[in-house]
Amino acid sequence: MTGQTAPAAPSAAVSVDVPAKINPHLGVGDARADGFHALSTVYQSISLYDTVTVERREEPGIELTISGEGADILPRGDENLAVKAAKLIAIYGSVDPDVRIHLNKRIPVAGGLAGGSADAAATLVACSRLWEIEIGDAEMHRLAAGLGSDVPFCLKGGTAVGAGRGEELTRVEVGGSWHWVVATTDTQISTPECFKEVDRLREDGIGRFSADVDQIVRAFESGIGADELSRLLVNDMEAAAVSLRPQLASLMHGGLEEGALAAHVSGSGPTVLFLASDVKHAMALARRMRMRGGAKSVHIANGPVPGPAA
């Protein structure tokens, strides 16, 4: 015995990968009294990932660093959804939120792929592991829903029907996998701006609520071919996104000319998804889209993939 206290072992960092989401069906109803719109959507996670790494720090408070997509433009303070998530789970677990968070972003920012929501979901999971907080599924879902409508889905990933403002989830067991080319643009669309444009167009009689998801849910369950899926994709926000960013129309048209089975605006846009028949087709289509130009970046991705709390 030397009488000396061994230094505390440094706690290991916890890293969590979290996928982007798409909405193969996005039905938008009327604005509710709370300002949110009623949704009838089918979510699917695709293989474009952010990585959230958390580590204890001796000093009080949260230190956030960001690398990759949008590192220079994203908020570093309390407005960052990862910081909000860390604070929320710390309060839930009655621990001090003294943590270093690093976001390695590959999901395009403000592109309709729920990048911020994905980071929030991953931070909830990573911090609960770091701080060894016991939390059940229902409580985790409640915290997630308080951070944003897409966050509960981002926890689970896979494929799910979303109702309410998007936070009421019913899991869908799918019988296949689908391949997409994801084309980002050099503009962004804010989510509330796009919902407002949906309302404005409706006042002019343009667009309606595509409430029924049964057909596409059955199609996913049965592992439908991409050709048939291409006829079932719906996005009630697409006209609004194109109205706000008219250049999307030529990007969509370009992908179809290059052989995509369908062109589909992702969520509130402006990212455009092109459906491919299989992985080989997706690779060839991505190559042609890059040569053609018009997109900021072109990726390939498949879905569904599981989320961090699947």
Ligand SMILES: C[C@](O)(CO)[C@H](O)COP(=O)(O)OP(=O)(O)OC[C@H]1O[C@@H](n2ccc(N)nc2=O)[C@H](O)[C@@H]1O
């Ligand atoms: C467009 C989607 O990505 C489709 O999955 C989502 O509905 C958006 O989900 P999100 O980014 O998590 O949105 P939130 O952070 O919950 O809300 C941001 C803002 O978008 C608008 N919003 C969002 C969700 C919803 N069902 N109706 C809305 O009108 C509201 O103005 C809200 O203040």
Ligand SMILES: Nc1ncnc2c1ncn2[C@@H]1O[C@H](COP(=O)(O)OP(=O)(O)OP(=O)(O)O)[C@@H](O)[C@H]1O
């Ligand atoms: N960790 C984060 N990553 C990305 N954006 C964040 C983050 N935290 C806060 N934000 C803010 O959220 C805004 C929307 O970014 P995000 O990438 O989530 O958009 P989105 O993909 O269009 O979202 P959604 O599909 O959920 O509507 C950004 O402009 C940014 O200021």
